[in-house]
Amino acid sequence: MSGSRRVWEGQSPERLYVIAGGQRAAAETPLDLVTLIVARSEPRPGMQPEHLAILRLCSSPLSVVEIAAHLGLPVSVITVLLGDLLADGDVEARAPARVRRAQLPDIAIVETVMDGLRKL
Numbered sequence: 007m008s009g010s011r012r013v014w015e016g017q018s019p020e021r022l023y024v025i026a027g028g029q030r031a032a033a034e035t036p037l038d039l040v041t042l043i044v045a046r047s048e049p050r051p052g053m054q055p056e057h058l059a060i061l062r063l064c065s066s067p068l069s070v071v072e073i074a075a076h077l078g079l080p081v082s083v084i085t086v087l088l089g090d091l092l093a094d095g096d097v098e099a100r101a102p103a104r105v106r107r108a109q110l111p112d113i114a115i116v117e118t119v120m121d122g123l124r125k126l
């Protein structure tokens with residue numbers, strides 16, 4: 007990231023503290039960088055601007071790290087904000103789809119195919 011700057015790098019630690027409401031991410035919040043977040047409610051008047059932005063962004067599922075990138079905030083701050091939204095039922099956290107490793111074909115089938123190719 008040599009030529010680029012993160013948006014929050016120029017912000018004071020106090021500003022990030024205020025955005026996070028002085029909280030740390032709760033240990034029981036089951037979020038990691040690839041957890042998908044999807045909005046379950048519409049933004050409401052009086053919500054914190056960052057909460058509104060997250061709800062607007064997450065009309066379709068986005069990962070925690072994508073939300074952080076879109077808002078230009080550290081993942082730690084996003085995790086706190088998402089914890090608030092999860093507690094209020096405004097968003098849902100989903101585990102990303104797990105991709106199964108490809109199963110190797112049966113060795114007998116591979117040998118049969120190779121024998122067939124040799125006979126061509």
